[in-house]
Amino acid sequence: MTTAFHHVYGPVPSRRLGRSLGVDGLTFKTCSFDCVYCQLGHTTTHTIQRREYVPTAAILDEIRRKLATGDRPDYISFAGSGEPTLHAGLGDIIRGIKAMSDVPVAVFTNGSLLWMPEVCEDLAQADVVIPSLDGGDAALLNRVNRYVAPLTFEQILDGLYAFRDHYAGQIWLEVMLLGGISDGNDAVDAIAAHAVRIRPHKVQVNSVCRPPAESWARPVPAPRLLEIRQRLAAALPCPVEIIAEHLDDMAHTTFRTQIRDEDILALIERRPCTAAGVAAGLNIHVTEAIKHLELLVADGKAVTLPQDGEVFYSACELRTV
Known part of the structure; x- marks a missing residue:
């Protein structure tokens, strides 16, 4: 029997989750976005088609074998080679994890498919969902995320709003900001207005920290990030934090x-x-x-x-x- 791991990796250090066992259920790089800051480079399969890109049974087998090594992670998280909610078996995988382990499950998502009832149903099994919102208007969101047609800005936002009304777990809203592009006060205020309606448990402000897909996607300077955190905290009823890598x-x-x-x-x-x-x-x-x-x-x-x-x-x- 093979001992190699193709769809599970780590545990890896996570800025938010401690030591996180990663689950990657997609072929590289399958996503509904083609984000200019993505550390994996350009999207090669730009789609909103949900299907079983990798066999669900194979993913569960790898998770089971990884957990059997005794190296217990703080979280099991879905991320990897694209948008995790594109895997049609996501709900079955999360339920399978819950049947074999009490390690909490987190899902990183760009939030683009939350308008689909089946995606919301799948994510309902997770303990933490971390969606992103990188722009407060259609032009800026598309400039940063380059979402695939036929997605629309309104559709993405409506999905985020609706998901909050039906999900019982934790929602941590990530906001990825780019220096000179989306770090101005007007851009920040527009995101804050949507975050008020999304009602996350907390907002996490991020910026470029790894080599991006586009060289012009630059980080926001630390002093400006502090100003943005204060501005968002004044506008929102939830905690606002800057997430940064602390590796020792x-x-x-x-x-x-x-x-x-x-x-x-x-x-x-x-x-x-x-x-x-x-x-x-x-x-x-x-x-x-x-x-x-x-x-x-x-x-x-x-x-x-x-x-x-x-x-x-x-x-x-x-x-x-």
Whole structure:
């Protein structure tokens, strides 16, 4: 029986979820958006068609085997190679997880399909849903997210509004802001007005931190992010926080002594990581991570991506299944 993992990765360090076991149920890169800031590059399958892109049984088998290793994550999260709600078996997978484990389930979503009753039904099984809203009007949202036709701005918003009325779990609304594009006061106020209607449990302000699909997608400076957080907090009844990466490899009291190249590649093919990020996600010392990463680069299996004074590592070849 195979021991490889193709659709489950990590646990990886998450800015919001601690150590998160990632579930990726899509072929690369299948999404309803083609976000200019996406760390995975451009969308290759631009669609709103829901189907079983990867067999549900295969995903559940990998989750079961991963949990059996005893490395308990803080969350099991759906993210990966595109928009998780495009997988038609999402609800069955979440129910399967609940049957085998008490680890809470989180779903990262761009929120574009929440107007579909079947998507809302699937997400109802999750403990936390983290939708995004990156623009307060049609022009800005499309400039940043480049959503596929026939989606409309109104349809996306109506789905976010309706989902809040029927979902019993936690909703954390993520707002990804771009420097010089969506970080002005008018743009922030427009997002705040919609967030009032969405009524999330909290709003998480984010900006570009990994190499983006478009080089002109730039981060918002830290002082401006603080101003935006204060502006949103004054307008909203829920907490507003800035999410940023805090990776400290010395937080580990013990480290794994054995690590396989395929474990590292499974991580960096889905999200470019620094050496510290790989170390935190795989519970190894940062010097061990650097050693393996540099060997992967030398072998032509990984590349370095300088970004804002840091070096990220990404796999050279991306999955097709």
